[in-house]
Amino acid sequence: MISVRLHSPESSTPVSYFRERQNNGKKKMFFHIVLERNMQLHPRHFGRNLRENIVSKLMKDVEGTCSGRHGFVVAITGIEKIGQGLIRDGTGFVSFPVKYQCVVFRPFKGEILEAVVTMVNKMGFFAEAGPVQIFVSNHLIPDDMEFQPGDTPNYTTSDGSVCFTIHFILK
Amino acid sequence: MSGEEEENAAELKIGDEFLKAKCLMNCEVALILEHKYEQLQQMSDDPTNQISQVFEKSLQYVKRFSRYKNPDAVRQVREILSRYQLAEFELCVLGNLCPETVEEAIAMVPSIKTKGRGHDDEAIEKMLNDLSLVKKFE
Numbered sequence: 466m467i468s469v470r471l472h473s474p475e476s477s478t479p480v481s482y483f484r485e486r487q488n489n490g491k492k493k494m495f496f497h498i499v500l501e502r503n504m505q506l507h508p509r510h511f512g513r514n515l516r517e518n519i520v521s522k523l524m525k526d527v528e529g530t531c532s533g534r535h536g537f538v539v540a541i542t543g544i545e546k547i548g549q550g551l552i553r554d555g556t557g558f559v560s561f562p563v564k565y566q567c568v569v570f571r572p573f574k575g576e577i578l579e580a581v582v583t584m585v586n587k588m589g590f591f592a593e594a595g596p597v598q599i600f601v602s603n604h605l606i607p608d609d610m611e612f613q614p615g616d617t618p619n620y621t622t623s624d625g626s627v628c629f630t631i632h633f634i635l636k
Numbered sequence: 637m638s639g640e641e642e643e644n645a646a647e648l649k650i651g652d653e654f655l656k657a658k659c660l661m662n663c664e665v666a667l668i669l670e671h672k673y674e675q676l677q678q679m680s681d682d683p684t685n686q687i688s689q690v691f692e693k694s695l696q697y698v699k700r701f702s703r704y705k706n707p708d709a710v711r712q713v714r715e716i717l718s719r720y721q722l723a724e725f726e727l728c729v730l731g732n733l734c735p736e737t738v739e740e741a742i743a744m745v746p747s748i749k750t751k752g753r754g755h756d757d758e759a760i761e762k763m764l765n766d767l768s769l770v771k772k773f774e
Binding site (some may be wrong): 494495496497498499528529530531537538539540542568569570573576577578579581593594595596 | 654655657658659660661662664665668669672688689690693694696697698700701725728729732733744759
């Protein structure tokens with residue numbers, strides 16, 4: 466079951482939050498994990514600031530990226546270890562194995578999370594949870610919920626029964 | 637990739653890597669990101685230090701959905717939940733969603749009810765009570 470009555474936040478009415486109640490719903494979760502990466506560094510960055518250069522390049526390269534295995538890398542929180550550099554044949558670039566701690570956002574099948582509904586239309590609705598966009602098609606919305614067009618499009622049950630958890634947060 | 641097909645948070649199948657990893661509640665992430673955001677702003681005269689969209693969106697999200705705002709409360713919540721032999725992952729789901737009833741808690745984290753874990757309804761109810769107390773006295 467999915468909670469009903471979704472208001473669009475663009476309107477001045479209460480912004481609604483919903484909890485996805487389906488077991489196969491999408492959810493994400495933050496983790497603090499240690500990852501490893503080989504950083505290729507141009508020789509011009511060598512010198513006193515080598516460490517800082519590696520770290521700032523790592524942040525630029527990694528923060529904001531997304532991979533299927535680890536999810537979104539939100540922020541690097543610390544460097545555990547920078548290993549011995551290895552000079553690459555032919556290029557002069559040096560690759561350093563870097564171990565770093567970071568906060569990642571990784572959704573799992575079957576997880577439950579909260580999301581902000583951003584758009585509702587007759588095809589279904591869009592929601593956002595952090596960097597992740599969620600679309601719930603109207604085929605997956607229970608049949609007894611009807612799309613109500615108007616200023617604040619929403620999905621409502623015919624009898625307006627309150628068997629769903631709806632989270633309203635007034636802003 | 638075959639391992640990924642088997643993942644299912646309801647049964648706590650989330651891959652070894654993530655089971656062992658430290659899982660963070662939204663309120664903890666909010667503390668970390670806000671701290672980092674301040675740091676970044678101090679260095680903002682350097683144009684190479686642009687804040688990524690993922691970072692910004694995540695910060696917005698966790699701020700909106702943090703149940704506990706002050707760091708002491710956050711610490712307390714983790715302490716309370718860690719008394720109940722929960723997996724990191726389960727702990728965070730409960731801390732994030734703050735279920736109010738036992739039924740709700742089991743619906744959200746079906747894995748707490750699997751046999752052999754020693755969580756009867758009473759234990760779960762006690763846990764939820766403790767949580768709501770933290771919220772009340774925050």
